[in-house]
Amino acid sequence: MKLFRLLFLWISGVSMAQTPQSVLLTLPANPWRPELQLTVEVLNDQTFHVTSFPKKTNVARTENLSVVGKMESVSVSKEEDAQFIKLKTPKATAIIDKVLGAVKFEDAEGRVLLAERPRSSESFEADSYSGDSFYRVKQTFEVSQEEAFYGLGQHQNGVMNYNGGRQVTLLQYNTMIGIPFLYSTKNYGILWHNYSITKAGDIRPLLPLSAFQLYSAEGHKGWLTVNYYAKSSADKVIFTRPESEISYLYLSDQDKLPKEVDLSKSLARYEGKIESPYTGLHRLHFNYSGYLKVWIDGELKEDRWRESWNAGSFELDLQMKQGQKVDLKMEWVPDGGQAYLGLQWQAPLPDELQNTFSFSSEAGDSIDYYFIAGSTGDEVIQGYRKLTGKAQILPKWAFGYWQSRERYKTQAELEQVAEEFRKRRIPIDNLVQDWSYWSEHDWGSHDFDLTRFPDPKGMIEKLHQANYKLMISVWPKINERASPYIEFRDKGWLYLRNIYDKRRDWIGPGYTSTFYDPFHEGARRGFWNLMNEKLYQLGMDAWWMDASEPDIHSNLNIAERKSVFQPAIGSSTRYYNAFPLENARGIFEGQRETDPNKRVVILTRSFFAGQQRYSAIAWSGDISSRWHDMKDQISAGVNFSMSGTPYWTMDAGGFLVERKWHKAEGADLEEWRELNARWFQYGAFLPLFRAHGQFPFREPFHIAPAGHPAYESMVYYIKLRYKLLPYLYSLAGDVYHKDGTFLRALGMEYPNDPQILSVNDQFLLGKYLLVNPVTAKGQISRKVVLPAGNEWYDFYNGSKENGGKIIEAAAPYERIPLFVRAGAILPLGPELQYSDEKPADKISLYVYAGADGSFTLYEDEGKNNEYENGKYAMIPMKYDDQSRTLTIGKRIGEYPGMLKQRQFEVIWVDGRNHKPQIIKYKGEETTLKLK
Structure with missing residues (x-):
C-alpha cells in the first residue's frame, strides 16, 4: 500500500516545498478540481495558518486588515509517509493529506478536533465586481455532534449554540454584527480570514416559501390565502389575493405589496397549509416589521413587534414529515409608513452534510483561515487575540453606570438630568449626548x-x-x-x-x-x-x-x-x-x-475581527422594548463575547418603543416599569451597563417614582454595580494582561456537560457569577441550570445548591436569580456615587467554600495608558478548601498613587453564619484560616 501511494504521488505530479514551520503543496488538476496550491504554516505552538487557491490565478490579493500576529520561532516536529505529512507542536498537530490536499487537526493527545473536506472546483468560483476579480470561496469541515459552537459576532436569533445545521449570515447591519470567528467547546477556534459577506454553518441557500407545497385556506394547491382587513374592522375582508412568495425585505420590494390596500390602516392574515418534500427538522426564517403573530397547527409560536423602518428577524424550528400538511397562520399588522415581511426556510440537513460546518464568502483571493488550539477555552481566546490584537483596558469610569436617551435636545435638559441623579444619590459616571x-x-x-x-x-x-x-x-x-x-x-x-x-x-x-x-x-x-x-x-x-x-x-x-x-x-x-x-x-x-x-x-454599532485593539465596545443596535428582544440579547451578547471581543452592551430597556407605552397608564404603565426593571437587573452584569432608548425617558426616576418596586430595583442594581467594581475592573485587567473574557457561555467552563451546551438564557460574568435574567412578564421564578462539578451559592442569602441539576429559582419582582460558584473569591468595594469617589481601601472578600479557588485583584491608575508600560498592581489570592485557608499573596507591581495598605474584611460563605475576619494588608503575603 505504501508503495502504491508513493507511485500515485509520483504519477500525479504532486510537488512539495518545506520550511521548518511550513509546508507548501502544489496539487495537480483532476476532473473535480483545478491545479491548487495549499500552504500550511505554524505561526506559534497553538496556531496554524491554512491558505489554498487555484495555482493559475489572476485575482487581486486581499489586503490584511485584521491580523497583526506574526510567525514566532517554534519547534515543529515533522513526520511524513507516503500520503501524509504531520506538523506537530506541543499543543496541536496538523495532518496534511498530500493526495487529497485536505488538512486535519488533532490535539496534543491525538484526538481529532477538526477535519477539512477536500476542496473541489466548487470551492473557488471566479467572480468580479466593480473591476475587482476574486473567487467566491467555501470550505466545509467535519465536526462532532458533542461540541457546541459559539461566536460569529452578534445575531438576533435567540441561539447560543450554532452546531446542528444552523445558518448564520455574517454581515454588518443594524442589530447584527458579523465576526468570522468560531469557538468550539472542544477547545479550538477558527478565524475565517475574509472581509466579505459570509454564510456560516449550513451554507445552502435558503428556500423560498414556494419550495413547500402550498395550500390555500380553501384547500387549493399552489398558494396561501392572504386576507386584508381594516384595523378598525378586523372581521371584514377588504382585499384578498393568493401568495406563494413572501419576500418584502427591502425598500425596493415595497411595490410588490398590494396597491389596493392602505397598509398603514390594515392588517393581513395569511392562512393555509404547507407540505414539505422532506422529513426532518425544518427552520423557518422570518423577517418582519410591525406586529407579527405566527401559529403552527393552531398553536401560537411567536408574537413580535418591530418599528416599521427597522425590520427584525427570528427563526422557528419545525419537525415535518414528507407529505404531511401543517397548518400555517400569520397575522401581520404593519405599523408605519414602511412594511417588511419575509419567509424563507432551511430544509433538513441531508445525510452527507450531517456533522459538518461550512464557511462560504462572496469574495476572496483564497480559502484563508487560522486554526487555534488550546487546552482551555481561555487559551483559545488568547490565541485569537495574539492574532488580531489585545483588547485595551477601558478607563475605570466606563465600568460604572451610563445614562442616555434618544435624545437630550438641549443643554438645559442634559444638565437637569445630571443634577437629578446627584440629588437622588443614584450612582452614575457617564452621560451620553445622542445625535x-x-x-x-x-x-x-x-x-x-x-x-x-x-x-x-x-x-x-x-x-x-x-x-x-x-x-x-x-456618525461617519x-x-x-x-x-x-x-x-x-x-x-x-x-x-x-x-x-x-x-x-x-x-x-x-x-x-x-x-x-x-x-x-x-x-x-x-x-x-x-x-x-x-x-x-x-x-x-x-x-x-x-x-x-x-455603514448604514x-x-x-x-x-x-x-x-x-x-x-x-x-x-x-x-x-x-x-x-x-x-x-x-x-x-x-x-x-x-x-x-x-x-x-x-x-x-x-x-458594528464590529469586526481585530476591532478590540482599538478600545472598541459594541452595543446591540436598535432593538425593541419587548420581552422577546430582551431575551434575544442574552445569546447575542454571549456569542459576541465568545468571538474574542470582550466589551459588549445593549440599550437597557430596549430602543424602539410601541405607541402603547408613549403615554402609558394602568396595566401598560406597570408592564413598562416591570420590563425596565428586569432589563436593568440583566444589564448590571454586562461588561458595560447603560440605559438608552426612545421616549419615554429612560432615567430610573422617569420610569417609576421612588418607592415603586421598579425604581427600588433599578437603583439597587446600579448600586450593586458599583460595589462590584473591584471584581469588574479585575476582569478588565485580565482581559488585557491575560486575554480574558467577561461574558462566558456556560459551555466555555463546562464543555463536557451536555445539558448546558445549548442553554441560551444564562451566562457567566467572569468565572464565578452565574447570571440568570428574567425575560417574561409576570414571572417570579425561572428554571436555572446549575452546572455539574460545583456547588452553587445564592448571591443574596448564601444558601447552597448542588450542581448538575435544574432548579426552579425564586425571581421576585425586585431580583433576578444570581449564583456564585463554590471556590469563588468575590471582592466587593464600598458604596460609591461615581467610580473614583474614594479609594477602595476597604474591600469585602466573600470566600465561597466547597472548592479550591483563586482570584487576582487588579488595579492601576484608571485613566492613563501607563498600564501598557508596567504601571499596575496585582494582588493574588488563593483559597484552599481542605484547610479552609485563604492566602492573600504579596503584591506584584506598583503605580503612582497606589494604595500602600488597605483593609480586607473576609466573609466566609458555607451555608453557616461566620463573623467577618479583618486583614490589614500592607502588600506582604498574609494567611487566614476560617474560625
Missing part, C-alpha cells in the same frame, strides 16, 4: 447648535466638576449642506454615489448625505481632525460611533448598499464587513496621537 445636537442641515459638522446648546465647553466643564464624563454621538455621515462637505468631497474622502442618487435622510425636509471612507488614510486623519477640533478640544471623554455598518440608508438591499459603499482599497464586495474596523482605527489612532496618555473609549 442631532447640531443644526438641522449640518449633520457631519460636529458643531453644536448654539441656540439649544449655548455653551458646550462650559457644559462639559460643569459636568466634569460634578464628576461626570460625557460621551457624544458621532456628512450632509451635502454640512460645513465640511466641500473639503471632504474635493479630497476624495466621500462615497459620492449617494449624493448623485439624491437619496435623502429623514431629518426635516430630508437632506442628501453620504459617508466618509475610513479605508482612505487621508480621510481617517481628516475625520479625526474634525472630531478633535470640534469636540475633543472641548473636553469630550468618549465617542459613540453610530451607524458604523447608508435603512432597508436598502445589499446591491444598493454596495453601489454606494466603494472603499479606497478595493471593491465593496470584497471589504463589505470591514468598515467599522477602519472607522474605529482612525479614531483610536487619532486620539492616541493627539493625547497619548488618555484612554480611548469608542462605542460602536
